[in-house]
Amino acid sequence: MSTMHDTPSNTALSRRGFLKAAALSGAGLAGATMLGGCAPATSSSNSSATSGDDLAATGEPSFLTAPASIDADEIAETVDTDVLVIGSGIAGAITASSCTEQGLKVFLVEKAEAPRNIGLDYGFVNPGIMAEKNIEPVDVYEVVRDHMEKSCHRCRGDKVYRFMSESGAAGDWYLEKARGYGFVPEVIAMKSNSDHFKNYVHVVELWPDEGAVADDGDWYAATKAMIANLQQEVVSGGGEYRNLTEAVQLLVDGGRVTGAICKGENGYLQVNAAKGVVLACGDYAADPEMLDYYTAWDFDSFDPDFFINESTGTGDGHKMGLWAGAAMQPGPHPLMTFMAYAYSYLRVNNLGQRYVNEDAGYTGGGNAQLIQPAAASWAIWDDKWREELPNQMPYAGGMSWDQDGRRIQDPWTPEGEEELAFSWEIEDGLLVQANSLEELANVMGLAPEAIETFLATVKRYNELVDAGDTDFGKRPELMAKIEQPPFYGLRMNVELGVSVSGLITNADSECLTEAGAVIPGLYAVGNNAGGLFGIDYNEVTIPGISLGRCVTFGWLLGQHLAK
Template identity: 30%
Template sequence: MERKGIVMDISRRSFIKGAGLAGAGFAAASLAACKSESSASDANTGESSMPSTGVNANNAPSSWDTPPEPIDDAQISEVIDTEVCILGAGVSGVVAAAVAAELGARVLVMQNKETIHSQGSGAAAFNSQRQTENFDDEFRSELVRLKSLYEGGLVNHELVSLWLDRSGEAVDWVLDRIEEDGVTASFDTYENWREADDQAKTCPISAMWGSPDSMGSMAIISALAPRAESMGAQFIYNTTARQLIREEGGEGRVVAALGEKSDGTYLRVNASKAVIVCTGGYEANDEMRDTFMPHANRFKALSDNKGEGLQMGRWVGADIDPAPHASNIHYNYLPSDPFGSGLPWLRVNKEGKRLGNEDIAYSFLPFLDIYSEEAACYQIFDADYDLYYPRMIDHGAGIFRSVPSPKFVADAVTLQTTEDTSSWSDLDKTWQYYLEMGSMVRADSLEELASQFGINYEELQKTVDRYNELYDAGNDVDFGKKPERMQAIRKAPFYGIRREACVLGTLNGLVINNRMQVLDDKRKVIPGLYAAGNASGGRFFGGIAQAMVAPATTISRALVWGYLAALDICQA
């Protein structure tokens, strides 16, 4: 099945009013002189018996796994010598460039777009100096326990521990350098969402980043990239990395990267110290998704990343995390998407049938949709939403239930209605805002609601009747949802929201050790090759989707891994 990618260009205003509302909860080292390439003796040990590459889910050969013909020297129009070559100018690449440049290395960043680029609203940290609390071992063990619970035995706890040990340091290093540009990170805005069963509890480790000119991860790199350039780092745009050069017949050190320029010729960058792959994931590569994450192959892609970095690494002998790969899957990705995609209202498909237990962790809700015709769902509730909402978030409810709060949304929006809203609740204002945007539906009858969405009305009525019966009995014998998360659907008007999930990013990639060095299929270091961000693997994220036990760790991992890769390459 072909997946349609979505590439977005959201203004700051629309981000604040839309995507910023949806993602509101996401929301100094001593640097020494550079050193030469590290030895391979510190590689992680342990091998997997699972084949990681070579065939897709249907056991057909994968074309991406077949090395192309080497690029002929006659096609190379330019050669540049540097020390550290970084492929990709997202968070991991820009942070790595800034660290390496500050350490005195000659740095070149190769970016396939016309400018730096990242998507994401925040970056988490553990024990940053900016946080209002110091986190103790009890919280740390709780976070690790929840990550193990939701991501299973596929998690590499050595990398998780590395992030816990170094993320505060890395985030503080970045903020120490860009706060003067107006970049801030608000770590302690939403403490209550940690109360939910699927969230790390009580500690606000996630931060929403922003500046006067940009939001989220773009605020980080928009301030940090000019700083890297001021220290001598060179950024080359509209040049797509295509191949790596490895010495000794593909058995030695990675010494160069080849990038395709906009005129079809190639740039060769010789890197005397290392190449860092920061090219992002492969969410827009259907064949790679079929190979590594067939469980999510019906969800749209938010970016145009095609996995070039993983492919280049594979072609010089790197290993890739075995399937299944995790991904960052969200419903809330457009400015018009309504609040509450994680709320456990009744969910049905276009046939009008209930999809399952709507009270499961947000990370896994989209998988209820994959057997539907559209890979989408419809949340259905009635006029008594103010009665049921407090019960649904009692004891906390987690991401996109109680965070962002209806009050946050209501205070942030401007309504076009001419009605007197003085007696309206926060939910009243929130729903009215999205009704005006056209992203939710209100109807005087279930039949009218079904007609507006194109849902099978007869089946929907049967589903609602059964749901009301289970609510009255106080026992969801069909799917086991907690009684306090149920609600009757009887009182007009009725409301509906169509939800369609997408893959923001794939989260597994080139296998790395705890120094960000890329490993081959025998878990030996490939000298001169590093990876960070979504191009890196090693199982920091496990399972079939990112478990939101610590939201904003995707951007944080990119930041921390880019920081650590540059330190490892350049420290004395």
């Protein structure tokens, strides 16, 4: 399997192959013809048999080759609309609602029975709710600068600034809607003020007022309910929402994307969209070929006990965009990875060795783990955690440097920690405890030689608590001896949530060609769009920026399309 990152020469080869595919599509775009004299060409008609052969000859992945065109006589139904939105996750539903509010007729398609609807923490910069809670406003210039630096400028400055400067207003719009549907927006404490892990914003969660959503323990129930509400707005506004309807190819006419062919329960459906087509199909991390090609990790080498891929995204929107001549953000692509909750406690790999300065954020700590043998890691602490954690709280950071779901008005409590983190970790068999370190190592399943190393590692760590960390340089405020039973060992799962990169779009969410030209009529939002993240998901600057960007760019796009 080729990747974009194996070696410099492979990178060059892949890049060339990719450019070739894009160029071929682009050429087809310019010369699009009419199918059967009545329908515009599907984007796949741009890839001739020759182009497919060329790609095969270079060993490039199959997804770069467009499928065969769908003939006009295969179309069972035709629909005319202003805007076609493909995918009804949060980004698509927001865009569809915003377009509807602007008086545009929307056709919203979703390939699944019910859309994906994951996430609960929304990140916005300076929404009104922060002022209501007397929280100091964020300096937009500072957060833009920091976000760009932390991305090593491998993202688009126009998109970053647009998000930082407009997400407050977008948040106000969304939270107002949520209130109307019976939710209470709550500001969540989870925010680090440490210089190194500065979170600029508190996230907002939608807590149910009575009747807004069933309190069945589903963390994502609010987002799910909001998506359903937004779909209903589309229908009430004269548009249509159709599930079990999968977009398969874009329609391109004279360089403009004019609609798409979708596959529904009754066969193919042609949707003509006068104003534009919005790709909101989510991420691609469930497509192994795309994941391998665009990202930097060797996923096959990870122990499935320590690494879980949660994504369901098959990259349909990325592929359709590429076939229509849209450019992809250059790889390696950033990912959103989650790590178990372990604060700054000692981490050991499956050889029993300490491997990192545990003063690391969420994504960074996960990355440090992914470069360990089999990506295996354990966090170790002892019975003193109830006293230690409150003292450590002001120092370190990362997205989950605090109790999940703690509102700013509520105090941190050990009981809350046990309820919100430890309870499910114990239930899932991730958190184990023992009365001696030897026993703990056995319960963790370390090999006999690793147990010896593990015991020596803990001994050494305890010495460094007194002497200062001359091995990894961890701040003394975060060091604590592991000496008082019971001892705890947390299996550190790294979960890949979603890929967060995609088609190159400008701040108006317009898709661009490799040459930087706007492709008329084609837009991408949410995880279908690239440009906002460079190296990894920037939870360190704006936690909740993933849902935040779906709301912000979807809301703005509705206004843009109405112009």
